Amino acid sequence: MAASSNEETGDYKLLFRHDLCLACAKCITVCPEKCLKLERILELDKMDRPAVVLFEDSMARCRECGSFIGPRALVDGLQLKLGAMGDSLTSMLELCPACKMKVQFGPGRDAREPVNQPD
Ligand code: SF4
Structure with missing residues (x-):
């Protein structure tokens, strides 16, 4: 996962890239809101896709x-x-x-x- 933000507006996004995820579950452990869930599924068709926006806020x-x-x-x-x-x-x-x-x-x-x- 990665974060993207706009310094001027304060808008930000939480992005997920299938091709970079190791399924290590560290994000599950550190999330204070416990809002993430890990399913170990191999989806090869998603490996070459751009990052998916998981969350957007300001x-x-x-x-x-x-x-x-x-x-x-x-x-x-x-x-x-x-x-x-x-x-x-x-x-x-x-x-x-x-x-x-x-x-x-x-x-x-x-x-x-x-x-x-x-x-
Ligand atoms: S499972 Fe590991 S590699 Fe995948 S998004 Fe979470 S922390 Fe990153």
Whole structure:
């Protein structure tokens, strides 16, 4: 597997090339979401085909400064999980580390007060 990305837009793709896969299953082991499955099937007709797109996404940007903060699917998934747990700070996931510090501890902020939630 390989990744392809656009530095300007933050769009990226996870590509798979049949001819390069050794069926070693390391990708299965390291995937934190456990979303991959390995079937050891020899498909010779696919060996000379171009890479297959397994997944496409974009990078989420900080809502304050616009810098890239992480894969959109990861940020959305964390927001869903934290929201389901009743966490009121899910909007903080839309901020880069520097902007989180400014929002929480910047001038005029009392770190003991809850952070304002967007509408
Ligand atoms: S099975 Fe091994 S070689 Fe094939 S995509 Fe996964 S890590 Fe790469």
